[in-house]
Amino acid sequence: MGVRCSVVAVRPWHKERAGESGVAPHANWVRYPVWPGNRGLASAGRLLYWRLRNLVRRLHRARPIHLLHAHAALPCGEAARRLGRELGVPVVITVHGLDAYLTEQVRGFAGEKSAIACRRVYQEAARVICISEEVRRRVLAGSQAAKTEVVYNGVDTAVFTPTQRSGSDDAVLASVGSLIPIKGHDVTLRAMAELSREFPRLRLRIVGEGVERRGLQMLAGELGIAGRVEFLGRRTRLEVAEMLQSSEIFALPSRYEGLGVAYLEAMASGLPAIGYRGQGIQEVIRHGENGILIAEQTAETAPSAWAAVVRTLLKNSEMRRALGTAARETIEGGYTLRHQAQALLRIYEESLA
Numbered sequence: 001m002g003v004r005c006s007v008v009a010v011r012p013w014h015k016e017r018a019g020e021s022g023v024a025p026h027a028n029w030v031r032y033p034v035w036p037g038n039r040g041l042a043s044a045g046r047l048l049y050w051r052l053r054n055l056v057r058r059l060h061r062a063r064p065i066h067l068l069h070a071h072a073a074l075p076c077g078e079a080a081r082r083l084g085r086e087l088g089v090p091v092v093i094t095v096h097g098l099d100a101y102l103t104e105q106v107r108g109f110a111g112e113k114s115a116i117a118c119r120r121v122y123q124e125a126a127r128v129i130c131i132s133e134e135v136r137r138r139v140l141a142g143s144q145a146a147k148t149e150v151v152y153n154g155v156d157t158a159v160f161t162p163t164q165r166s167g168s169d170d171a172v173l174a175s176v177g178s179l180i181p182i183k184g185h186d187v188t189l190r191a192m193a194e195l196s197r198e199f200p201r202l203r204l205r206i207v208g209e210g211v212e213r214r215g216l217q218m219l220a221g222e223l224g225i226a227g228r229v230e231f232l233g234r235r236t237r238l239e240v241a242e243m244l245q246s247s248e249i250f251a252l253p254s255r256y257e258g259l260g261v262a263y264l265e266a267m268a269s270g271l272p273a274i275g276y277r278g279q280g281i282q283e284v285i286r287h288g289e290n291g292i293l294i295a296e297q298t299a300e301t302a303p304s305a306w307a308a309v310v311r312t313l314l315k316n317s318e319m320r321r322a323l324g325t326a327a328r329e330t331i332e333g334g335y336t337l338r339h340q341a342q343a344l345l346r347i348y349e350e351s352l353a
Contacts, residue, residue: 001345006059010048010076012036021236028055034075042113045078045121056083065089067126067348072099074114077121090126090351094151095135097258097280115142122146126351129344132280135258149347152284153261154340155268155331159237162270162328163245170201171314174247174271176240176262177254179210179231184253186212186219190303191251191310193223199314204229205247207240244269248320249313253306255296257281264335267291267327272320274309284335290326 009027011017012034020027032051034040059065069092070080077093084091122128122143129151130136136148173192177183185206192204206216206229213231220226235243244250250266250273259280266273267284273291275281285291292313297305313320 001341003345003348004063006063006065008052008055010052012044019234023237028059030055032075038114039110041074041110042117044075045117046082048075048079049082052079052083053086056087060087066352067092069094069344069348072096073118073121074099077125078117081121081124084124091124092127092129092347092351093121093125094129094131095139095258096131097135097256097260099135099258119143127347129347130258132259132283134280134283151340151343151347152335153259153264154335154337155261155264156237157268157332157336159241160244160265160268161241162324165248170203171199171249172247173202173204173310174207174244174250174266175204175252176207176244176250176265177252178208179206179212179216181212182254182256183208184255184302185216187253187302187306188251189216189219189223189225189229191307192229193225194303194307195310195314196225196228198311202228202314205232205243206230207232207235207243209234240265241269244271247271249310250274251306251310253294253302254279259284263291264331268331268335270324270328272313272323273327274306284330286330289323290330291323 005025007025007027008030010030010032013031014036017029030051032048034044034047065087067090068080068084070076071094073093073095080091119142122139123145128139128146128148130139130148131151131153133150136150139146139148175185175188179185188204195202217231220229244266250271252260252262252275254260255276257279260275263273263275263281264284267290273285275285275293277293277295282293285293287293292309294305294309
């Protein structure tokens with residue numbers, strides 16, 4: 001669309017470099033010093049700024065930068081705020097899912113300092129892009145002066161696309177999300193255990209990596225379903241798309257989800273997606289029309305509630321197909337990469353005006 005981008009990817013000094021997709025643009029990788037854990041979050045942006053300063057100056061001399069777009073207020077947004085002041089260019093910030101729940105993730109003094117830093121970033125940004133209305137509500141709760149706008153994440157509908165499903169008894173329940181507590185994978189495992197006798201050939205595939213992997217594997221063993229659960233670890237987007245095409249239902253009981261790209265990718269793949277009410281995805285999923293939304297549950301009642309929905313879908317292939325078809329139409333109607341890019345281009349132009 002005529003926008004030239006220089007990508008800078010950053011990582012703390014104590015973390016390994018992330019893997020790169022073969023289709024990703026070239027990125028300038030930068031490591032920066034920061035205290036491990038949450039206590040260093042408030043000051044991380046300042047430290048990152050000093051690491052980025054010379055690189056961004058060189059890029060600016062080689063080809064003038066007209067706008068900086070940072071992802072997350074801390075640390076990248078704070079670094080961009082300082083760089084924007086120095087270069088005299090506007091700064092746009094995108095707030096993603098976990099970023100919106102910062103106060104739930106970082107407690108105490110570190111949380112207070114981080115909240116102050118976030119407010120400063122939001123107030124000085126030319127535009128704060130929120131990936132859902134739920135995220136915007138949370139941003140404005142902490143910074144009413146922020147100039148916010150919602151731009152939903154987009155899906156590559158050429159990669160995530162429906163396929164003809166066999167409708168055999170070997171049904172696959174799919175889930176995609178980091179293996180961390182807030183994603184609720186334990187709920188999915190317990191629901192799977194409830195369904196195991198009724199659907200002896202049902203399998204569960206989970207894409208994602210994280211600190212809970214060993215614990216979840218142990219839980220699957222305790223529930224007697226270890227042989228029917230596949231922990232696939234990290235996968236490329238193409239591999240995720242292939243996994244979704246070989247599945248019948250998508251489920252992710254996440255309780256802190258600003259939107260959830262995984263839901264959108266499943267919907268683009270023609271799957272009925274199940275999520276919780278009260279999360280960002282309820283702005284896309286219309287219950288009973290293009291997916292299923294479940295009311296918030298307690299830890300004790302959640303597995304049975306999820307099992308009941310999966311049971312209904314497994315027993316009703318016509319309902320699965322109807323929801324999946326409507327889900328795909330929903331994505332094509334407003335949640336593709338092109339929709340997202342068009343919205344970003346408009347915001348860039350308005351910020352430069």
